Amino acid sequence: MKGLSNEIRHKGAVFYVQTQDIGPASGYVESLIYKAGQLLTSRKSFYYSHLNSPDLQERVINLMKEQHRAILGDIQTGRFDHFLSPSEQESGE
Numbered sequence: 001m002k003g004l005s006n007e008i009r010h011k012g013a014v015f016y017v018q019t020q021d022i023g024p025a026s027g028y029v030e031s032l033i034y035k036a037g038q039l040l041t042s043r044k045s046f047y048y049s050h051l052n053s054p055d056l057q058e059r060v061i062n063l064m065k066e067q068h069r070a071i072l073g074d075i076q077t078g079r080f081d082h083f084l085s086p087s088e089q090e091s092g093e
Contacts, residue, residue, distance in 0.1 A: 004068045010075050012091030019068040029064050
C-alpha cells in the first residue's frame with residue numbers, strides 16, 4: 001500500500017490528511033494534517049517491535065488504516081477546531 005489520503009470538510013474548512021509508511025529502516029507510519037496547504041501537525045506510530053514479524057506488511061497496513069481513520073474522526077469531533085478561523089468556527093457546516 002502506497003499511502004492513504006483524504007480531504008475532509010469540517011465546519012467551514014477543508015482539511016487534508018495523508019498517511020504513509022516511512023519504511024522499515026525508520027520503523028514508523030506518519031500522518032500529516034494540512035489545512036489550506038499549511039502543515040498543521042503530524043502523528044507518528046512506531047512499529048519497531050514488529051520488524052521481524054512474518055506478517056509485517058499486514059500489520060503496517062492495518063496501523064496506517066487505524067491511524068488515518070482516527071485522525072479523520074478527530075477532525076469530525078472538533079479536535080482540530082483550534083486551527084479554524086473565526087469565520088470557519090461560526091460556519092458550523
